Amino acid sequence: MALKIPEKSNVKSESSKSHSGLRVNYLIIFLSGLVILIGGILVFLLIIKNVYGNYEIEEILPTRENLRQLAFEEKAAILYSRYTENRLPEGETWVQDNINTWESYLGIFKMKYDVISDIDLEKGKHFNYKILILPGTFSLSDREIIQIKKFLDDGGSVFATGGPATYSDEGKWRGWDFFTECFGLRFIKELKLEDQSKIHTLRGNLPITADIPTGYTLKIATWDRPIYAEVLEPRTTQISFWYNYRKEKGLVREEIKKSAGSAYGFYGKGRFVWFGFNLNSVIGERDDFIYFEKLIKNSVHWLTYRPTSFIKDWPEPYVAAAIIIPVVGNEIGNVYNSTKLFSRIGYDPTVFVDANLYLDNPGVYKNLRANKQLGLISDIGFLESAKDTVNKLDDKTTQFSNLKKSKDSTEAISGAKVRGFMPYYGFYNEFTLQAMAKAGYEFLITDSLIGRSVPKIEIRENKPIMIINKTARDDYDIIRKYGLTDKRFQEYTYKEDIDRLIFEGGLYVLKVHTDGQLLSNYSDVIDALVKHMRKNNIWLTTVPELQTWWRQKGGIEVRYETRSKRRVTVEVSNPRDTDMTDFVVQVNLNKKIKDIEISAEIINTKLPKYRFDDSTNILYLFIDQLKSGETRIYLVDFKNVAV
Numbered sequence: 001m002a003l004k005i006p007e008k009s010n011v012k013s014e015s016s017k018s019h020s021g022l023r024v025n026y027l028i029i030f031l032s033g034l035v036i037l038i039g040g041i042l043v044f045l046l047i048i049k050n051v052y053g054n055y056e057i058e059e060i061l062p063t064r065e066n067l068r069q070l071a072f073e074e075k076a077a078i079l080y081s082r083y084t085e086n087r088l089p090e091g092e093t094w095v096q097d098n099i100n101t102w103e104s105y106l107g108i109f110k111m112k113y114d115v116i117s118d119i120d121l122e123k124g125k126h127f128n129y130k131i132l133i134l135p136g137t138f139s140l141s142d143r144e145i146i147q148i149k150k151f152l153d154d155g156g157s158v159f160a161t162g163g164p165a166t167y168s169d170e171g172k173w174r175g176w177d178f179f180t181e182c183f184g185l186r187f188i189k190e191l192k193l194e195d196q197s198k199i200h201t202l203r204g205n206l207p208i209t210a211d212i213p214t215g216y217t218l219k220i221a222t223w224d225r226p227i228y229a230e231v232l233e234p235r236t237t238q239i240s241f242w243y244n245y246r247k248e249k250g251l252v253r254e255e256i257k258k259s260a261g262s263a264y265g266f267y268g269k270g271r272f273v274w275f276g277f278n279l280n281s282v283i284g285e286r287d288d289f290i291y292f293e294k295l296i297k298n299s300v301h302w303l304t305y306r307p308t309s310f311i312k313d314w315p316e317p318y319v320a321a322a323i324i325i326p327v328v329g330n331e332i333g334n335v336y337n338s339t340k341l342f343s344r345i346g347y348d349p350t351v352f353v354d355a356n357l358y359l360d361n362p363g364v365y366k367n368l369r370a371n372k373q374l375g376l377i378s379d380i381g382f383l384e385s386a387k388d389t390v391n392k393l394d395d396k397t398t399q400f401s402n403l404k405k406s407k408d409s410t411e412a413i414s415g416a417k418v419r420g421f422m423p424y425y426g427f428y429n430e431f432t433l434q435a436m437a438k439a440g441y442e443f444l445i446t447d448s449l450i451g452r453s454v455p456k457i458e459i460r461e462n463k464p465i466m467i468i469n470k471t472a473r474d475d476y477d478i479i480r481k482y483g484l485t486d487k488r489f490q491e492y493t494y495k496e497d498i499d500r501l502i503f504e505g506g507l508y509v510l511k512v513h514t515d516g517q518l519l520s521n522y523s524d525v526i527d528a529l530v531k532h533m534r535k536n537n538i539w540l541t542t543v544p545e546l547q548t549w550w551r552q553k554g555g556i557e558v559r560y561e562t563r564s565k566r567r568v569t570v571e572v573s574n575p576r577d578t579d580m581t582d583f584v585v586q587v588n589l590n591k592k593i594k595d596i597e598i599s600a601e602i603i604n605t606k607l608p609k610y611r612f613d614d615s616t617n618i619l620y621l622f623i624d625q626l627k628s629g630e631t632r633i634y635l636v637d638f639k640n641v642a643v
Contacts, residue, residue, distance in 0.1 A: 074111055074112070074131075074304050075111070075113060075128075075129050075130055075131075076106060076111060076112070076113040076114075076129055076130065076131040076132075076133055076159075077114055077115075077120075077125075077126045077128075077129040077131070077132050077133065078099055078102050078103070078106075078113055078114070078115045078116070078133045078135065079115075079116055079117075079118070079121055079126075079132065079133065079134055079135070079137055080095065080096075080099055080115050080116070080117055080118075081095060081118055081134075081137040081139060081140070082117065082118055083118055083137075083140060083141060083168075083169040083171075084136065084137050084138055084139040084140075084167075086139070086171060087138075087167060087171045094136075095135075095136070097280060098135040098136050098161075098278055098279065098280060099115060099135055101135075101278075101279045101280050102133055102135050102279065103115075105279070105293065105296050108293065109296075109297055109300060111300065113133075114129070118140075121144050121147055122141060122143040122144055122147060124147055124150075126147065126151055126156070127154070127156070129156075130156070130157060130303070130304055131156075131158070131159055131300070131303050131304065132148065132151060132156060132157070132158050132159070133158075133159045133160075134158065134159070134160040134161070134164050135161055135278065136162040136224070136278045137160075137162075137164050137165075138162060138165070139165075139168065139169060140164065140165040140167075140169065140178075141168065141169035142168070142169075144165075144169075145165055145178055148182070149181075149182065149268075151270065152182065152267040152268050152269075152270030152271075152272065153267065153268030153269060153270060154268070154269060154270065155268075155270050156270045157270055157271045157272065157273075157303035158182075158267075158270065158271075158272045158273075158303075159272070159299060159300070159303060160272065160273075160274050160275075161274070161275045161276075161277065161278045162224065162227065162276070162277070162278055163179060163187070163227055164178065164179065165179070166178075166179070179229075180232070182267050182272065183236060183263065183265065183267070183272055183274050184231065184232050184233035184235050184236035184263075184265055184267075185229040185230065185231060185232060185236060185260065185263060185274070186229060186230045186232050187227065187228075187229055188227075188228035188229055188230055188259070189228045190225040190226070190227055190228070191222045191225060191227075191228070191242070192222065193222055193223065193225070195222050196221070196222060197219050197220060197221050197222060197283060198219075198220050198222060198226065198242055198244075199217045199218075199219060199220075199242070199244050200217065200218040200220045200226075200240055200241075200242060200262075200277070201215060201216070201217050201241055201242075201243075201244075201504070202214075202215070202216045202217075202218065202239065202240045202295070203215075203238070203239060203240060203503065203504050203505060204313060204453075204454070204504060204505035204506060205312065205319075205505045205586065206237070206239060206588075207264075207298060207301075207302045207308050207588035207590055207618075208239050208264055208273065208295065208298045208299050208302060209295065209298065210294075210298050210308035210310045210586075210588060211294055211308075211310050212291045212294055212298075213291070213451075213454055213456070214452065214453055214454045214504055214505045214506045215451075215452045215453025215454060215471070215504045215505075215506040216291055216451055216452050217451040217452070218282055218284065218288055218291070218292060219282070219283050219284045219288060220261075220277050220281050220282060220283070221282075221283050222281075223281065224277060224278045224280070224281050226261065226276050226277040226281065227261075227276035228242055228258065228259045228260070228261070228276070229260045229261075229263070229276060230257060230258045230260060231257075231260055233265075235265045235266045235267070236263050236264070236265035236266075237263060237264055237265055238260045238262075238263050239260075239261075239262040239263055239264060240260065240262045241255075241256045241260060241261060242259040242260075242261050243255040243256050243258075243259040245472075245473070245497070245500065251496065252496035252499070252500050253496060253499055253500075256500060260276070261277065262274060262275045262276060264299070264302060271302065271303050272303075273299040273302065273303060279296070301590065302588075302590050305590050305591045306562055306590060307560055307568050307587055307589050307590055308560070308587075308588045308590070309558050309559075309560040309570060309585060309586065309587045309588065310558060310585075310586055311553050311556050311558060311583060311584070311585060311586070312583070312584040312585070312586045312620070313454060313506075313553075314505075314539050315539060315582060315583070315584070316582075316584045316620065316622060317537060318537055318538060318539035319502060319505060319536075319537050319538070320501050320504075320505055320506060320507070320508065320536075320537075320538045320539070321506075321507045321508070321538060321539040321540075321546070322498070322501075322507065322508035322509075322533050322538050322539070322540050322541070323349075323468070323507065323508075323509055323510070323540075323541060323542065323543055324342075324347060324349050324510045324512065324526070324540075325349065325350070325352060325422075325445060325510065325512070325543075326338055326342070326351045326352065326512055326513075326514070326518060327351075327377065327422075327512065327513045327514070328351060328352065328353045328354065328513075328514050329354050329357065329377070329513060329515065330513075330514065330515040331513075331514045331515035331519065332357060332514060334514040334515070334519060334520070335514060337518065337519075337520050337523065338351075338514060338518045341518070341523050341526060341527075344527070345526070345527060345530045347530070347540065347542070348542055349543075350373045350374065350375050350419075350420055350542065350543040350544070351374055351375065352374070352375035352376065352377055352420065352422050352445070353374060353375070353376065353377065353410070354377045355376045355377060355378045355406035355409075355410060373416060373418070373419055373420070373543070374410060374414060374416045374417070374418050374420075375418065375419070375420030375421065375445065375543075376403075376406050376407060376418055376420070376421055376422070377421075377422045377423075378403060378406050378421065378423070378424065379423075379424045380393055380394050380398075380399045380402065380423050380424070380428070380432060381394040381398075382425055393427070393428070393429050393431065393432070394431070395431065396431035396434060396435055399431050399432055400434075400435035400438055403421065403435050403436060403439045403441065404435075404438075406418075407439055407440065407441070418441070419440075419441060419442040419443060419543075419544075420441065420442065420443045420445060420543065421436055421441045421443075421444055421445070422444070422445040422446070423446065425447075426446055426447025426448065426470070427446065427447065428444060428446055428448060432444070433460045433465055434460050434461065436460070436465055437460035437461035437463045437465055438461055441465070442463075442464070442465065442466065442547065443465065443466040443467070443468060443543060443547060444465060444466070444468065445468050445509075446467060446468070446469050447470045448469055448470075450467065450469045452469070453471045453501060453504050453506025453507055454506050454507050454550075455507065455546065456469075457550065457551065457554055464551060466546075466547055466550060466551070468507070468509060468543075468546075469509075470509060470511070471497075471501060471507055471508060471509045472497035472498075472500075472501065472509060472510065473493065473494075473497055474510070474511035474512065474513075474516075475511070475512045475513055475516035475518075476513065476516055478490055478493050478494070478517075479516055479517065479522070480516075487522060487524070487525050490517070490522065491525050491528050491529065494525070495529070495532055498529065498532060498533060498538070499536075502536055507546075508533070508538065510526075510529070512526065552578065552580045552581075553580075553583060555574065555575065555576035555578075555580065556572065556573070556574055556580055556626070557571075557572070557574075557575065558571070558572055558573075558585055559571040559573075560587065563635075566637055566638055566639065566640065567635060567636065568587065568589065568636045569601075569633055569634065569635055569636070570587055570621065570633070570634045570636060571631065571632070571633045572621075572623065572631070572632050572633075572634070573630070573631040573632075574627065574628060574629065574630050574631075575629065576628060577628050578628055579625060579626065579627050579628055580623075580625070580626045581624060581625045581626075582622075582623075582624060582625075583623055583626075584620050584621065584622055584623070585608075585620070585621040585623065586618060586619075586620055587618065587620075587621065588616075588617065588618050589617050589618070589619055589636075589638075590617055591617060591640065591641075592614070592617060592640070592641035593612075593617070593638040593639060593640055593641060594614075594638065594639050594641050595638060595639045596610070596612055596619065596636065596637070596638045597636075597637040597638070598610055598621075598634055598635070598636060598637075599634070599635045599637070600632065600633060600634055600635060601633040602632075602633070605633075605634075606632075607634070608622050608623045608634070609621075609622045610622065619636065621634065
């Protein structure tokens, strides 16, 4: 029998068929992987765009320039000036103390910094930093001055205190030329040591004073001889002033102009912030240091081109606000004339009446029955000194008894609601606020100096009490104290205070009496003042309107974040149990931009109308309504303008 041997060719053929079925097409795999990679890159770029806004590819590549900007974008150089230290008595630690304070604040802001020497500055090492800090460095060499000017001209930022470069490195007097040339300011004078301390008033609605009460007063010690200055050029903006209208004589407008205590502005492509005092000179209580910290932080943000944001104090388009407080006391028969005056100017004031006079003469006040609200003037004790508020004013029980009795009796006779209180002598204490809340009062008109030119809300007994302090001279000051019986002089003096409040951006409180400016031979001055207010974009409002606005404004929370060079996010929240309507969020972008686009992180979020002021780099977001508990996050995209 013959054996049948399988043919090898057939085996190979089957094997090759089997292997050919498992062959991998590397071209298809490569192309598929390339598509997935490109898709992944596109998705990544889309995510980057959604988070950071518009960008250029070269901006996100890990180039040396991009890494350098990440390393030095917000790093500061603090100058330790041996030249300044050499002018001090041996063993004096003044320079080191100032540097320690700066280090403390920069640590709070989590900002990186290095301490550099005079030689470092002369060699130009400060060009590796975003900000150069000059802490009271009044002695600088000629080479240092040249380097600082180059640094500013090249786009750097300088934060200086005191009188920089007024002495040479050899301790010889140089003068104020550097100060004037770089900062656009003219030296006026140094404060005297005999003054011990001085009030330093801050303006509102500036990038540097964001989230600080308008007209807030810092108390500055004079041991470092703080400086008065005057702004000379449009590139420089005055932040504050030393002039105290309450105690000092002189023409208000001129004195404010010549008493700048801090300023910010531009030099070449760079920026500067100048304080006329050193950081260690600030004295006071807890709130003073909290707001001073915000002042420094805002200044650093402005110098590093970072935004600041807050709710504008007053409804758009107003730059300040005003209320008129008529007081009925002596010359009570003048109530009728006063009623005609306010009807003529279209103003419905809350009239304050002396509680005792009202109860004794109810018939005289029949013209007040149309008023929806009255305020009461009552005696809660005499205050001899601001240090004796607890001892000299009545105790809590007595204050409550007087306030409650006067309120109930007046409401029963007049039919009007009593919501406001004004102490006889203008002063109050903690007992007063507690008694007011318990008795049902809502606001307090006071002569106490609470260090601001805007209202303040205090919560007592779970109820808000709005405190409105004296922000200007009243008719008793002008007519009785100054003896101004000529209506032209009266009008001019009032307008000085109005213009000061416009400069601050605060609330002008005009208190007038039936035996003062409300007399028939003087009352037409009020007409002129109202015209001046309306002409100068002041919100002439009533106390109830002011209450509603200020409570709602105070309940709105604003947060902001810099996402990239071309995007800022603004988060607006209303945690209150009432809706907020018609308010403005002011975003200080702190740099030149164009082509603004507003969008939102959440679809169907109502977008606000907006306006951008390219002269101040401020973006105004006009929000018509924000419901209770609602939060909106707006995305602000833009293009940067090369300067």
